[in-house]
Amino acid sequence: MRVLIAGSGAREHALAWACTQGHDDVEVTCAPGNGGTASFAQNVPVAADDPDGIVRTARDLDVQLVVVGPDAALAAGVADACAAANIAVFGPTAAAARIESSKTFAKRLMDSAGIPTARWCSGRSANRAALQEFVEDLGGQCVVKADGLALGKGVTVCGSPDEARAAIAACLDEQRFGSAGSQVIVEERLRGPEITVLALSDGSNIRVLPVARDYKRIGDGDTGPNTGGMGAVTPPPGAAATPPATAPTSLLADIERDVLRPCVDALAAAGTPFAGCLYAQLMLTADGPRVVEFNARFGDPEAQVVLPVLNADVLALLHDCAHGTLAPGRVYPAGQPAAVGVVLAAAGYPGPPRRGDAITGLQQLDPSILAFHAGTRREPDGTLRTDGGRVLTLVARGAAREVARDRVYACVPEVHFEGMHYRTDIGRD
Ligand code: AMP
Ligand code: GLY
Numbered sequence: 001m002r003v004l005i006a007g008s009g010a011r012e013h014a015l016a017w018a019c020t021q022g023h024d025d026v027e028v029t030c031a032p033g034n035g036g037t038a039s040f041a042q043n044v045p046v047a048a049d050d051p052d053g054i055v056r057t058a059r060d061l062d063v064q065l066v067v068v069g070p071d072a073a074l075a076a077g078v079a080d081a082c083a084a085a086n087i088a089v090f091g092p093t094a095a096a097a098r099i100e101s102s103k104t105f106a107k108r109l110m111d112s113a114g115i116p117t118a119r120w121c122s123g124r125s126a127n128r129a130a131l132q133e134f135v136e137d138l139g140g141q142c143v144v145k146a147d148g149l150a151l152g153k154g155v156t157v158c159g160s161p162d163e164a165r166a167a168i169a170a171c172l173d174e175q176r177f178g179s180a181g182s183q184v185i186v187e188e189r190l191r192g193p194e195i196t197v198l199a200l201s202d203g204s205n206i207r208v209l210p211v212a213r214d215y216k217r218i219g220d221g222d223t224g225p226n227t228g229g230m231g232a233v234t235p236p237p238g239a240a241a242t243p244p245a246t247a248p249t250s251l252l253a254d255i256e257r258d259v260l261r262p263c264v265d266a267l268a269a270a271g272t273p274f275a276g277c278l279y280a281q282l283m284l285t286a287d288g289p290r291v292v293e294f295n296a297r298f299g300d301p302e303a304q305v306v307l308p309v310l311n312a313d314v315l316a317l318l319h320d321c322a323h324g325t326l327a328p329g330r331v332y333p334a335g336q337p338a339a340v341g342v343v344l345a346a347a348g349y350p351g352p353p354r355r356g357d358a359i360t361g362l363q364q365l366d367p368s369i370l371a372f373h374a375g376t377r378r379e380p381d382g383t384l385r386t387d388g389g390r391v392l393t394l395v396a397r398g399a400a401r402e403v404a405r406d407r408v409y410a411c412v413p414e415v416h417f418e419g420m421h422y423r424t425d426i427g428r429d
Helices: 010-019 049-061 072-077 078-084 103-113 125-137 161-172 248-268 302-309 314-323 399-414
Strands: 002-007 027-032 065-068 120-123 142-146 155-158 183-190 192-204 206-208 217-219 223-224 231-234 275-285 288-295 338-345 368-374 374-380 384-386 390-398
Touching: 002 010, 002 049, 010 027, 010 302, 010 314, 010 368, 010 390, 027 049, 049 065, 065 314, 072 078, 103 183, 103 192, 103 223, 103 248, 103 288, 120 125, 125 161, 125 183, 142 161, 155 161, 155 384, 161 183, 161 217, 192 314, 206 248, 231 302, 231 374, 231 399, 248 288, 275 314, 288 368, 302 338, 302 390, 338 399, 390 399
Parallel strands: 002 027, 002 065
Antiparallel strands: 120 183, 142 155, 142 183, 192 206, 192 275, 217 223, 231 338, 275 288, 338 390, 368 390, 374 384
């Protein structure tokens, strides 16, 4: 079987790796891939968000399944183009991916389907007075968001009306997020621990994966600016791992019934069925779980910890989603149900990163450690160099979170590149 993975991050490296587990006969191509995927897959210089390029590559290589990683590729219609060309694809159409690419669309769908989420108000420049009134109603305890895709940077958590006013002005007046911020959402500010729940769907059935948590801020103790994600853990502190033999935790059962099922049903009823990975970010508030946002793809870095613990044939699951043949139920973690992933970032990140520093130490790592590459490239002479902000995700598995955490942090200092930095508290309670 030949599989084409669209994307170049550590999530796509993890997907490519997962597709080869238990399959000697799978050939993986990555578009465009990175220095890590180059070691076991074929990299082709095609952008993930180029629908024509992906279809052409899939045809040329006689690919049986295209797996789309990034949100921008989904919003650009890569899945639509594959479907139109009769190529099986894991990933929703651009219409179904609006659950991520338009926050207003997602909020409307949640309200009409009765999915619990923060109260909200959305508008453009012309409705600024309504936005401002909602901010006052909330006493300034609100979150201001650019409506469109803003690389995870379009969100400002506010503690006063002045902060909210400035955040609205950043979108509407200063156009800091370009067209993604020409429409703004103001939400009630929720409080509580956050979790990520991923579910595979074929458009009608769903399979819920083990729960995870990502760490979005750059600094230990959740300080400093937001990033694409500095690490992830499964299961998160406070949410027990679910061994195959025991009953499902009621938290996941509730989230499946109240959040994931109604979302998939609403998208199907609207004529835009969702086939791919539905990502629910939830806040566990005193009043129960509330959706912070939906994404239309695997999370990065959540994929790097969730995929390695699955007791399942990942390629078969992705194939079933693409073909409408997914069996309902759960996907449970395997014998080592916990995993901790630490992102090693380049000098300058989350600002513009420095590129081109030589990376050493990966060859000597304990073979049980998974090193998923993101911003790396392999030179013709074999030297591996940094080539982006998030350079690598190192992942260790273990019988318990603490074991996985100790294992991964024991290995981090063995890897070196100039300016490397990382969080030291991933997976801590
Ligand atoms: P998002 O890009 O929507 O995932 O938001 C980024 C981060 O902002 C989330 O991980 C939350 O920590 C925070 N956030 C977003 N929406 C809310 C909300 N309604 N209440 C509190 N925090 C929020
Ligand atoms: N980990 C957050 C995201 O993938 O959007």
